[in-house]
Amino acid sequence: LAHLNARDTTLAYASRAPQADIQRLKERMDWKMPWYTITDSWDKDFGVDEWHGHNVFIHDGKRIFRTYFVNNRGDEAFGTVWSYLDVTPLGRQEVWEDSPEGYPQTQTYKWWNWHDNYEEGAAPDQRWVEVSDAGEAAFRNKNA
Numbered sequence: 001l002a003h004l005n006a007r008d009t010t011l012a013y014a015s016r017a018p019q020a021d022i023q024r025l026k027e028r029m030d031w032k033m034p035w036y037t038i039t040d041s042w043d044k045d046f047g048v049d050e051w052h053g054h055n056v057f058i059h060d061g062k063r064i065f066r067t068y069f070v071n072n073r074g075d076e077a078f079g080t081v082w083s084y085l086d087v088t089p090l091g092r093q094e095v096w097e098d099s100p101e102g103y104p105q106t107q108t109y110k111w112w113n114w115h116d117n118y119e120e121g122a123a124p125d126q127r128w129v130e131v132s133d134a135g136e137a138a139f140r141n142k143n144a
Contacts, residue, residue, distance in 0.1 A: 004085065006111065009085060009090065012034040016037065019037050048071055052071065053075055054068070054069070054078055070087075093105055096108060
């Protein structure tokens, strides 16, 4: 979650499972994400019902907008930080994207950090920047 949170994004799960079952699974898998129990018709209202799906929301003050939805086989591609960020309204917030005014746009790959090193104003680990720069240079030289 730290990589998503670094881009003002978070991930939460919701299911009809009781919290005791959810907690057992989270402990077994060492998962840290929030996971809520649905007790009303929310899943049916959002087109997921008894199956799986992904919704993306953005909030603007007190207003919340649903900006993306996919279910069934369509959501099997999710799993990486990038696949989640790419469907959010703010995206990766890298220079190749058209990020909204007021949101950061950083060089591609330069905002990544160790999951436990995201702090406001903290620079990415210098070794990671060096490795990233070397990889980008090799890619550009290969395609020149």
